Amino acid sequence: MDCLASDHLFEHLNPQQRFAAQHGEDPLLIVAGAGTGKTATLVHRVAWQIAQGIDPGRILLLTFTRRAAAEMIRRAERVIERTFGRPGSTHARPPITRLWAGTFHAIATRLLRRYGKAIGLAPDFGIHDRSDSEDLMHLVRTELHLAKTDKRFPQKGTCMAIYSRCVNARQPLPDALATHFPWCMDWTEELARLFDAYVDRKEQMGVLDYDDLLIYWHALLTAEGAGDLVRQQFDRVLVDEYQDTNLLQAEILYALSPEGRGLTVVGDDAQAIYSFRAATVRNILDFPKHYPNASVVTLEENYRSRQPILDATNAVIAQAAERYAKNLWSKRSGGSRPVLVTCEEEEDQSDFVIRTILAHREAGIALRRQAVLFRASHHSILLEAELARRGIPFHKYGGLKFVETAHVKDLMAFLRLAENPRDVVSGNRILALLPGIGPQTTARLMGRLAEAGDFSVWTDWKPPAAATEIWPKFVKLLSDLHRTQAELTTQVHQVRLFYQPLLEDRYDNPHPRARDLEQLEALASRYADRATMLAEITLDPPASTQDLAGPPTLDDDYLVLSTIHSAKGLEWDAVYVIHASDGNIPSDMATGTREEVEEELRLFYVALTRARDWLYVSFPLRYYHYRGGDRFSLAQRTRFLSKAVLKHFACRTVLAERTAERPALGDEVHPHVTSPSIRNRTKRYWS
DNA sequence: GTCACAGAAATTTTT
DNA sequence: TTTCTGTGAC
Numbered sequence: 001m002d003c004l005a006s007d008h009l010f011e012h013l014n015p016q017q018r019f020a021a022q023h024g025e026d027p028l029l030i031v032a033g034a035g036t037g038k039t040a041t042l043v044h045r046v047a048w049q050i051a052q053g054i055d056p057g058r059i060l061l062l063t064f065t066r067r068a069a070a071e072m073i074r075r076a077e078r079v080i081e082r083t084f085g086r087p088g089s090t091h092a093r094p095p096i097t098r099l100w101a102g103t104f105h106a107i108a109t110r111l112l113r114r115y116g117k118a119i120g121l122a123p124d125f126g127i128h129d130r131s132d133s134e135d136l137m138h139l140v141r142t143e144l145h146l147a148k149t150d151k152r153f154p155q156k157g158t159c160m161a162i163y164s165r166c167v168n169a170r171q172p173l174p175d176a177l178a179t180h181f182p183w184c185m186d187w188t189e190e191l192a193r194l195f196d197a198y199v200d201r202k203e204q205m206g207v208l209d210y211d212d213l214l215i216y217w218h219a220l221l222t223a224e225g226a227g228d229l230v231r232q233q234f235d236r237v238l239v240d241e242y243q244d245t246n247l248l249q250a251e252i253l254y255a256l257s258p259e260g261r262g263l264t265v266v267g268d269d270a271q272a273i274y275s276f277r278a279a280t281v282r283n284i285l286d287f288p289k290h291y292p293n294a295s296v297v298t299l300e301e302n303y304r305s306r307q308p309i310l311d312a313t314n315a316v317i318a319q320a321a322e323r324y325a326k327n328l329w330s331k332r333s334g335g336s337r338p339v340l341v342t343c344e345e346e347e348d349q350s351d352f353v354i355r356t357i358l359a360h361r362e363a364g365i366a367l368r369r370q371a372v373l374f375r376a377s378h379h380s381i382l383l384e385a386e387l388a389r390r391g392i393p394f395h396k397y398g399g400l401k402f403v404e405t406a407h408v409k410d411l412m413a414f415l416r417l418a419e420n421p422r423d424v425v426s427g428n429r430i431l432a433l434l435p436g437i438g439p440q441t442t443a444r445l446m447g448r449l450a451e452a453g454d455f456s457v458w459t460d461w462k463p464p465a466a467a468t469e470i471w472p473k474f475v476k477l478l479s480d481l482h483r484t485q486a487e488l489t490t491q492v493h494q495v496r497l498f499y500q501p502l503l504e505d506r507y508d509n510p511h512p513r514a515r516d517l518e519q520l521e522a523l524a525s526r527y528a529d530r531a532t533m534l535a536e537i538t539l540d541p542p543a544s545t546q547d548l549a550g551p552p553t554l555d556d557d558y559l560v561l562s563t564i565h566s567a568k569g570l571e572w573d574a575v576y577v578i579h580a581s582d583g584n585i586p587s588d589m590a591t592g593t594r595e596e597v598e599e600e601l602r603l604f605y606v607a608l609t610r611a612r613d614w615l616y617v618s619f620p621l622r623y624y625h626y627r628g629g630d631r632f633s634l635a636q637r638t639r640f641l642s643k644a645v646l647k648h649f650a651c652r653t654v655l656a657e658r659t660a661e662r663p664a665l666g667d668e669v670h671p672h673v674t675s676p677s678i679r680n681r682t683k684r685y686w687s
Numbered sequence: 688g689t690c691a692c693a694g695a696a697a698t699t700t701t702t
Numbered sequence: 703t704t705t706c707t708g709t710g711a712c
Contacts, residue, residue: 065702105702130701147707155697155705210702276700376699378703398700438689464688539702565700589699603700 009051009083013037013044020264020297021045027260027291029242029284032268033328034313034609035304035571042238042266043072046099047079049236057098060234060256062107064241066540068569069101072240100234104249106539108213111220111230118226119219124531126207126420127538131404133209134160135425140197142439146190154184154191161276163195167211168246168278204450205422214248221255231255235262241569242267243284244274250283250290260291269323273565273603275595285322302328304571306335309615312648313608316640320601321594336650338608338615340641343654346620350386352654353576356616357392357559360574367393369573371560373607375587379579380561387559398563403541407503407513408520412534414495418481419530422450433502434474436466455479473498488530492521564607575611580604581619581635604640617641617649 010018017037020030021044032038042061050056063069077096100107113123128136138156146153154162162184165176173192177185184191202209208216221227237256239245242265245253257263265287272281288294302310307330314328343349357370374380377398387394402408410433413426421427424446431442441464448457455478463471477498481491496517503517504510523542527533560572579585585607586600608615621635641649 103702152696152706157705158697213702274701277702378699436689440688466689541702563700587699 009044009047009079013041014299014301016297016299016301017041017044020299021048023264023295023297025262027257027287027294028264029287029294029296030264030266030299031284031296031324031326032266032299033302033326034268034271034606035302036299036328037301037303038240038266038268038299039072039075039569041299042240042264043075043079045264046072046076046238047083050080050096051083054235055098056096057100058233058235059099060107060237061099061101062104062237062239063101064103064244064568066103066106068240069103069106073099073101103539104217104245104252105210105213108217109535109539112208112213112216115220115226115230116216118229119216119223121216122206124206126205126416126423127213127535128202128207128209128425129538129541130160130210131409132207132425132538135429136201136205137163137194137198139424139428140201141194144190144194144197146194151186154181154187158184159191159194162191163198164211165278166195167215168248169280170247170251201424205424206420207423211248214252218248218252218255221252227255231257237263239263239265240267242287243269243272243281244277244279245283246278246280247283248278254290260294263291270317270320270326270602271568271606271609273568273599273606275599281322285324298324298326300326300328302330303332304612305330305609305615306332306613308335308337308648309608309611309613312338312615312645313605315645315648316601316608317605319640319642319645320605321598335613338611338617338649340637340646340649340651341616341618341654342637342651343618343620345622346382347386348654349578349618349620350383352618353383353578353616354386354390354392356576357574360614365573367557367559370575371562371567371570371572371610372576372578373562373564373567373610374578375564375585375603377563379584383578384561393556393558394561395558396561398566401541402516403537405513405516407507408516410503411492411495411499411517411520412537414478414481414499415491415530416534418478418484418491419534421453421455421482424450433499433506434467434470436464455482488524488527488533489521491530492517492524496521564603567610568606571610571612573612574614574616575607576616576618577604577607578618579620580617580638580641582638583635584619585638585640601640604638 010021013021014037017040020028020041023045030038030041032041046059046061049059061069061072063072073096076099080096100110102110109127112121112125116123116125134156137159141147141153141156141159158181162173162176162181165171165180166173169176171179173195174185174188177188177191202212221230234256237253239253244267253263253265265284267284269281269284272279272284275281288296305313310328310330317323341349341352343352353372357367357372360370361367372380372383380396384394384396403412410429413429416423416426417430427446427449428442431437431445432439437445445458445461448461449455451457455475458475458478459472461471477494481494484491499517500514503513507513524533527536562570564577577585585604586597590596590600608617619635619637
């Protein structure tokens with residue numbers, strides 16, 4: 001490529017970024033602090049590799065979410081267009097669409113559909129998401145009569161979590177139990193039996209769960225013959241968010257490129273927040289040990305946050321135990337210190353956040369450039385209600401997704417059973433919808449169906465009295481769907497017609513649910529066929545209900561609410577971190593070990609480093625427990641805001657503001673009256 | 688066998 | 703609040 005274009009390509013990068021982008025074939029670790037232009041560097045590296053003559057179809061780019069992959073491709077396209085599209089450039093623009101970009105799971109799916117046969121995997125395998133896997137675990141658990149014991153057996157979700165840890169951390173069951181689930185150690189033998197049966201059932205059904213996608217990919221790479229085939233497919237492998245990969249993923253990378261030739265990983269050990277998914281910081285910390293000829297580049301110039309915010313976040317992360325030393329600095333000086341807001345009640349917190357958001361909007365910061373972040377999905381319930389009441393539009397990311405609601409899962413289960421009659425999980429789900437058909441009948445019916453593989457075995461079955469009318473219609477619907485060539489939207493429509501009366505019968509509020517299903521029908525038109533839709537929705541579920549309406553237009557402004565986990569990699573002008581009290585951050589669920597608390601600290605750090613210009617951290621002094629009646633407890637500021645860290649914050653209380661501003665805002669909005677005794681009791685937290 | 692109900696228990700973050 | 707298990711009526 002000519003040097004003119006090369007200069008142009010890199011003129012926006014700083015020396016470290018440029019070094020990383022232009023590094024050769026040897027393994028490279030880019031330690032990129034928050035906001036240091038990690039994506040830009042990775043994108044330029046891809047562009048540079050293409051400019052060097054590497055075929056985009058031979059570059060593998062692994063990201064943490066599909067959203068990140070799409071963003072990466074979009075930006076790489078722009079950089080390449082700038083480079084190759086210049087007058088004077090003699091090169092044809094290489095087709096970036098051939099780039100292999102996606103999550104580990106999405107790429108695994110693609111490779112396994114293509115090469116799976118080599119390891120005995122049929123290419124039309126189905127994919128189970130987390131909740132499908134839990135349902136199957138539950139089914140197998142019932143079959144093994146593990147519930148029938150005097151002591152309570154672990155719940156399906158716990159069983160799944162244990163199984164998943166063994167697989168992803170490549171850890172024997174007793175070890176996994178001892179380190180992460182000590183309260184389940186009495187069940188070691190039963191759990192082993194359960195997992196055995198679970199694995200067999202998946203095989204019979206022809207489905208893979210999330211973990212299987214990684215296991216089979218790894219198996220493919222280590223298989224004689226097939227492994228070389230996959231390895232030869234890629235000249236370059238780039239991995240984003242490397243700090244959140246697990247041991248199995250690290251071994252996949254190792255199997256892809258044992259010497260690390262062509263391997264680039266990018267990450268920030270200070271932002272490792274997925275150990276509950278068996279991710280391990282060791283992958284990034286030990287990268288130079290695993291690949292002895294690796295180079296390490298550290299990016300420290302922050303382009304995101306103003307210096308006062310950086311000072312605060314640097315102080316927060318300085319409390320972490322082991323990490324690559326980084327000291328982020330910014331040329332974006334000026335700006336105000338982050339604010340710690342102590343609120344009396346949760347209502348005060350919502351009120352403060354909304355008032356501040358609106359004030360910023362008045363000053364020209366659109367809603368979409370502001371975000372409210374929280375540890376757990378339910379932390380935003382009250383705020384959501386208040387936003388809705390005041391007519392402020394918002395999108396919520398994380399937490400319960402559209403496709404996880406019962407009615408959507410019901411409808412999808414029809415499609416899935418039609419696609420794969422051996423899918424016991426889907427079969428169980430929809431048979432249970434029919435009147436007069438319970439667990440016993442379901443088990444027998446699914447047994448017969450799995451044997452025959454065709455719905456005709458159900459035609460001559462005599463249903464119980466309650467189901468005589470619906471049964472023939474039900475069987476006809478599924479046989480038709482099983483064989484159909486009809487448009488996907490038509491199929492969804494047929495299911496919807498059949499399901500509507502069941503839905504009305506089953507739920508108190510059927511109307512919004514019915515509307516969701518109409519949306520699902522519209523969504524179906526985006527996919528080529530049924531199998532594609534089922535797989536894609538499992539691997540990449542719509543992040544928020546509002547996403548279904550299609551890409552938002554420019555003038556359509558909304559506030560972002562997100563769990564901290566879902567906010568990873570993103571940034572906003574103004575960020576509000578709510579419920580920053582001990583018990584929420586760190587979560588009560590995660591204070592068992594030192595490592596867990598460390599991870600919560602990093603999580604808090606991730607939240608704070610999303611902010612560009614304004615950062616507000618708040619917590620209510622009174623925290624209501626939603627479970628177990630009306631009890632509440634007095635909350636304390638998160639332990640991560642130690643005295644030393646607080647020096648970088650301006651501290652305010654909503655109490656003080658309240659007396660001054662309350663009349664103007666109107667007490668009728670929040671007629672809540674707090675007793676003086678609480679008021680006095682709480683004062684010690686800030687006086 | 689199904690179904691509705693009661694009481695107890697767990698309780699986060701996501702590909 | 704949801705999830706799980708046991709009980710008793712049909």
